[in-house]
Amino acid sequence: MNRKLVDKLCCPFDKSDLKIQVIQETEYQEIIEGLLTCESCQRYFPIIYGIPIMTPDEYREKSLELPNLERWGLEIDTKTNSFKIAGPKTTKELK
Numbered sequence: 171m172n173r174k175l176v177d178k179l180c181c182p183f184d185k186s187d188l189k190i191q192v193i194q195e196t197e198y199q200e201i202i203e204g205l206l207t208c209e210s211c212q213r214y215f216p217i218i219y220g221i222p223i224m225t226p227d228e229y230r231e232k233s234l235e236l237p238n239l240e241r242w243g244l245e246i247d248t249k250t251n252s253f254k255i256a257g258p259k260t261t262k263e264l265k
């Protein structure tokens with residue numbers, strides 16, 4: 171996805187602005203891998219293969235996303251099925 175698109179995206183749950191953490195992007199500012207986070211509800215939306223995963227919680231498969239998130243060095247709460255970033259530490263690092 172293009173980096174400029176991030177400004178147009180908002181959280182599907184509360185319409186808040188999203189923060190982007192770019193993991194990998196091309197020289198044309200196409201984001202290949204990254205993480206969008208909502209400051210309001212703390213949900214995370216990974217960008218995998220250039221596609222932001224922004225489907226409702228019930229249609230997301232946490233086990234499919236975890237390998238990517240772990241590879242990116244992110245602490246994710248694996249015990250619940252909430253799709254929210256783990257702790258204050260992670261939130262701070264994303265700012």
Ligand SMILES: [Zn+2]
Pocket residue numbers: 181182183184185186208209210211212213
């Ligand atoms: Zn939100």
